[in-house]
Amino acid sequence: MKKSERNYMSLQFSARSENEGFARIAVAAFLSRLDITLEEIEEIKTVVSEAVTNSIIHGYEEDENGLVTISTSYSDMAIEIIVEDNGIGIANLDEARQPLFTTKPELERSGMGFTIMENFTDSMEVSTGLHLGTRIRLVKYLAKNEALCN
Template identity: 55%
Template sequence: MDNEMTLSFMAVSDNEALARIAITSFLSVLDPTIEELSEIKTVVSEAVTNAIIHGYDENPNGIVTVQASRHGREVTITILDQGIGIENVTQAMEPLYTTKPLLERSGMGFTIMESFTDQLTVQSELGKGTAVTFKKQFQPVQEPLYVR
């Protein structure tokens, strides 16, 4: 393990930006591409938003925890909540599935998360919470080309 971090915060929508900034700062040593950073920020945003909206039903008394580790150029990030849990993870991972159909949301975003990561795992237990873990291998740093 090269480095790891843990960040916990109240289940308040404003803190979704905090999670994105913390993760991108943690990953800056890898010199990621704009595309890689954008993908990671999207995945973190989706997972944290799910914890706040679906896991805690926007109850600010809940706590969302983001854990991240780096090993070489591989990053593992887990977003944890101790909310209501997901009854059927397989169903929740289907495109456009949501537990909040009256909100203007197009699903829980697991399809997006899967497309931007190398591996996505969702573990959940009713009444105990959910852990969304993903791994991503970052591309080697490209040396700049110098023109004389």
């Protein structure tokens, strides 16, 4: 594959908790042709789980009528994952990004979603607005090319 070529997929699904596993498997299957380590694929599956769960639990407050969109692309240099919802948005993004902060303590949420996403990827961008939804863009450089990307 030429360095400028990207492979791309996008899918949309109901904001139902059982679809979190589907999203993990779909992204992992899409990336399966890449020469990545088991550790890298597990980290990717984890960040997909965190982002999708945030959309379902916090963005839509478990309203199953909402839709979550996940787009994934890759080149020989990096993987990009975008998770989007049209939910309630995040009132205070700085606060939400703090470790252990959660708006759902009654659901025994750990408040580590953003922290995990930041630790398992090389770049995380969050765009949000009240009643405008949330878009999380995650980039993970492929280990064999990481030195070239930094």
